[in-house]
Amino acid sequence: MIVSALRWVGGIDGYLEIVDQRRLPGEFVKLQCRTVEQVFDAIKTLAVRGAPALGVAAAYGLVLALQELTGDVGVERALQQCARACDYLASSRPTAVNLFRALDRVKSEAERFAAANNNAATEQLRQAVLDEANAICAEDEQLCRRIGQNGEPFIKDGAAVLTHCNAGALATAGQGTALSVLFEAHKKGKRFRVYADETRPLLQGSRLTAWELLQAGIDVTVVCDNMAGWLMKQGKVDLVITGADRIAANGDTANKIGTYSLSVLAKAHGIPFYVAAPSSTFDLDIETGEQIPIEERDADELRFVGDGQVAPEGVDVYNPAFDVTPAENITTIITDRGIIESPSRATVAQHFK
Amino acid sequence: MIVSALRWVGGIDGYLEIVDQRRLPGEFVKLQCRTVEQVFDAIKTLAVRGAPALGVAAAYGLVLALQELTGDVGVERALQQCARACDYLASSRPTAVNLFRALDRVKSEAERFAAANNNAATEQLRQAVLDEANAICAEDEQLCRRIGQNGEPFIKDGAAVLTHCNAGALATAGQGTALSVLFEAHKKGKRFRVYADETRPLLQGSRLTAWELLQAGIDVTVVCDNMAGWLMKQGKVDLVITGADRIAANGDTANKIGTYSLSVLAKAHGIPFYVAAPSSTFDLDIETGEQIPIEERDADELRFVGDGQVAPEGVDVYNPAFDVTPAENITTIITDRGIIESPSRATVAQHFK
Numbered sequence: 208m209i210v211s212a213l214r215w216v217g218g219i220d221g222y223l224e225i226v227d228q229r230r231l232p233g234e235f236v237k238l239q240c241r242t243v244e245q246v247f248d249a250i251k252t253l254a255v256r257g258a259p260a261l262g263v264a265a266a267y268g269l270v271l272a273l274q275e276l277t278g279d280v281g282v283e284r285a286l287q288q289c290a291r292a293c294d295y296l297a298s299s300r301p302t303a304v305n306l307f308r309a310l311d312r313v314k315s316e317a318e319r320f321a322a323a324n325n326n327a328a329t330e331q332l333r334q335a336v337l338d339e340a341n342a343i344c345a346e347d348e349q350l351c352r353r354i355g356q357n358g359e360p361f362i363k364d365g366a367a368v369l370t371h372c373n374a375g376a377l378a379t380a381g382q383g384t385a386l387s388v389l390f391e392a393h394k395k396g397k398r399f400r401v402y403a404d405e406t407r408p409l410l411q412g413s414r415l416t417a418w419e420l421l422q423a424g425i426d427v428t429v430v431c432d433n434m435a436g437w438l439m440k441q442g443k444v445d446l447v448i449t450g451a452d453r454i455a456a457n458g459d460t461a462n463k464i465g466t467y468s469l470s471v472l473a474k475a476h477g478i479p480f481y482v483a484a485p486s487s488t489f490d491l492d493i494e495t496g497e498q499i500p501i502e503e504r505d506a507d508e509l510r511f512v513g514d515g516q517v518a519p520e521g522v523d524v525y526n527p528a529f530d531v532t533p534a535e536n537i538t539t540i541i542t543d544r545g546i547i548e549s550p551s552r553a554t555v556a557q558h559f560k
Numbered sequence: 561m562i563v564s565a566l567r568w569v570g571g572i573d574g575y576l577e578i579v580d581q582r583r584l585p586g587e588f589v590k591l592q593c594r595t596v597e598q599v600f601d602a603i604k605t606l607a608v609r610g611a612p613a614l615g616v617a618a619a620y621g622l623v624l625a626l627q628e629l630t631g632d633v634g635v636e637r638a639l640q641q642c643a644r645a646c647d648y649l650a651s652s653r654p655t656a657v658n659l660f661r662a663l664d665r666v667k668s669e670a671e672r673f674a675a676a677n678n679n680a681a682t683e684q685l686r687q688a689v690l691d692e693a694n695a696i697c698a699e700d701e702q703l704c705r706r707i708g709q710n711g712e713p714f715i716k717d718g719a720a721v722l723t724h725c726n727a728g729a730l731a732t733a734g735q736g737t738a739l740s741v742l743f744e745a746h747k748k749g750k751r752f753r754v755y756a757d758e759t760r761p762l763l764q765g766s767r768l769t770a771w772e773l774l775q776a777g778i779d780v781t782v783v784c785d786n787m788a789g790w791l792m793k794q795g796k797v798d799l800v801i802t803g804a805d806r807i808a809a810n811g812d813t814a815n816k817i818g819t820y821s822l823s824v825l826a827k828a829h830g831i832p833f834y835v836a837a838p839s840s841t842f843d844l845d846i847e848t849g850e851q852i853p854i855e856e857r858d859a860d861e862l863r864f865v866g867d868g869q870v871a872p873e874g875v876d877v878y879n880p881a882f883d884v885t886p887a888e889n890i891t892t893i894i895t896d897r898g899i900i901e902s903p904s905r906a907t908v909a910q911h912f913k
Contacts, residue, residue, distance in 0.1 A: 212614070212714070225621055232869065232870075232871060232873070232875075233869045275683040293645060298865070322798065332796065332814050388817075402878070404869070405870070406786070406864065407758070407760060407764065407784040407785065407786060410871075413862065413863075413875075414870055414871065415869050417871055417872050417875050421872055421875060427875065427876065428863055428875075428877065428878050429787040429863075429871050429875055429876070429877050429878075430877070430878050431760040431761055431785065431817065431818070431862060431879075432784065432785045432786035432819055433724075433759070433760060433785035433817055433818025433819075433821055433822075434788070434818070434878065434883075435821060436820050436821030436822075436824050436883075437820050437821065437880065437883040438817075438826075438878070440883075445669060462892075464784070464786055464787055464790060465784070465786025465787070465789075465790075467789050467790050467793060467823070468786055468787075468788060468789030468790065468825060469786075469789075470790075471789050471825055471828050472822070472824055472825070474828075475651055475824050475827075475828060481740060483913075484851065488813075509758065509766065509782055509783075510782075511691055511865070512865040512866065512868060512870070513865065513866060513868030514860075514866070514867075514868070515865060515866030515867070515868065516585065516586045517585075517758070517763050517766050517865070518585060518758070518763075518766035518767065518770055518782050519585040519679035519770050519771045520585070520586075522585075522766075522771075522774060522781075522782055523779075523780065523781040523782065524769050524781065524782050524783070525755070525781050525782075525783050525787065525791070526783075526784075527787065527790065527798075529728045530787075530789075530790040530793075
């Protein structure tokens with residue numbers, strides 16, 4: 208079974224169901240979000256995470272905002288409500304580009320609908336907003352599936368795969384990106400083993416990726432991040448596959464901290480390194496990875512695990528959320544459009560022609 | 561201030577004082593061990609750890625075992641008591657070679673003393689045992705200092721140093737091995753920055769190394785293990801220095817898991833990689849690192865941090881305690897005898913001539 212991060216339940220009066228990722232892997236609990244505030248909190252507190260999932264959650268949040276209007280208040284009033292909810296939801300994760308993009312898209316559709324139907328009932332506008340949110344969700348599912356299908360041939364029967372962080376169904380409304388490749392290979396009956404880097408500091412690998420793969424019946428072994436090189440040295444890894452947060456025009460790829468180290472280790476051991484991501488991850492306005500800003504996160508992510516203190520109080524910490532893997536360390540980028548072998552300015556441009 | 565793992569307090573009726581490393585970095589508490597059982601428990605539960613510190617703790621444990629004898633029971637009876645205590649202490653950590661070696665050494669000295677003085681009082685034997693334990697402790701202090709002095713020239717003013725795990729004073733009765741190099745450089749007034757890998761799964765880097773360096777007034781920054789490559793890529797690391805658990809005749813070095821990955825990353829970035837260890841760490845009967853057995857530890861070390869579950873229940877885990885860094889990845893090995901540049905069968909043999 209593949210467990211996606213969220214889904215809309217019911218019709219125009221329905222609700223958003225979210226897998227509460229704060230409680231994984233200990234407990235599998237689904238949250239029912241029936242108000243825009245509940246969606247805001249779920250995003251803010253990381254009950255839902257992963258760029259595509261955040262976009263879809265926010266889009267459905269706008270439907271919930273419109274549900275608050277009782278009776279037929281007119282499209283003007285409904286548009287105002289929608290705009291306020293957009294600003295509110297956008298403030299939940301100030302660096303989440305997918306979230307802003309989804310909100311803008313739904314808001315534009317609401318405005319377009321209102322302009323074309325200025326005598327429409329509030330409920331009709333609400334239906335238009337739900338339709339657009341559903342469209343974003345369905346597109347995400349399809350993108351995920353295509354990435355999986357395009358990447359699946361790289362997983363040979365009997366292979367051992369190393370992955371980092373969580374680029375799975377729990378990060379999307381569909382079946383993930385890097386993990387979608389594995390799910391498609393599994394559907395085809397291929398047998399393979401996955402090593403999941405635990406991915407400090409937030410442990411998305413051990414908490415989420417390992418959980419997802421277990422649910423799907425895929426053979427998974429958790430390792431500490433520092434074990435990857437030793438696994439490779441022993442011949443226990445045939446390929447590495449990760450997701451991506453942002454890809455520059457030359458193929459340089461920002462992804463979860465630790466991805467760069469893995470790419471260097473893979474290269475040193477002659478192991479292919481794959482990146483799987485929707486084509487929307489490319490930012491063609493950015494020439495190289497050097498222009499990608501790296502967010503630094505809270506020092507307490509390293510000083511504490513849960514309630515347990517694991518470093519001296521007040522000690523200096525360096526905690527970049529991402530690093531940048533140069534294109535020359537990447538064997539192939541897999542997208543919903545196909546694959547980019549030996550990523551470079553030329554091959555990326557060709558992919559988007 | 562440099563805080564060693566332990567010290568003997570008082571004379572023949574004294575006690576063993578141990579820094580309780582289970583409670584670091586949250587609390588700095590010293591345990592007073594007044595019985596051999598307390599020493600056993602301290603070793604067993606990792607209140608004290610690190611090969612040299614374990615040897616010294618066990619040696620003093622024999623003094624405490626002899627303190628239990630009341631009145632003058634004769635050397636035969638005292639020797640029996642000593643032998644029983646040896647077997648008991650040796651069972652506390654079944655793979656700790658230094659511990660066995662220290663116990664054997666003190667026991668042999670007790671036997672030698674008894675043979676030469678068969679009319680001696682129990683208290684005289686006890687004094688001989690204490691003298692031998694003190695000698696082991698003093699030798700360890702001196703070894704540590706020499707390693708530091710031999711390695712200190714490699715730390716240039718303004719350098720940034722990356723270290724892994726804990727090869728510090730908390731692992732020895734002296735000022736450590738890899739960290740001794742840093743302590744000596746600090747004494748000389750050199751300014752430098754240390755990045756301490758947190759070192760999953762047991763976090764000796766963030767819990768112990770960071771704490772030690774802070775106590776000594778050395779600038780330290782904690783990083784996750786998976787950040788090392790990204791630090792190097794940004795030019796933030798001038799050299800790597802680690803300890804060693806066992807070194808083969810050709811210079812291949814077993815050390816805490818993650819050391820091998822670091823050595824590959826350092827090589828790929830043209831950064832020198834130093835190993836600091838007492839010459840007793842060499843096992844010249846072992847030709848290469850391939851003959852060094854790698855202990856696998858409990859899966860729950862990865863599944864839990866403190867009481868917090870961080871991986872799905874029952875998920876497969878790979879948890880090797882050590883890995884082996886090939887000699888060609890090591891720039892220089894620093895010992896109490898001097899240094900081995902470009903370690904190989906020939907240069908190691910030369911070092912021990």
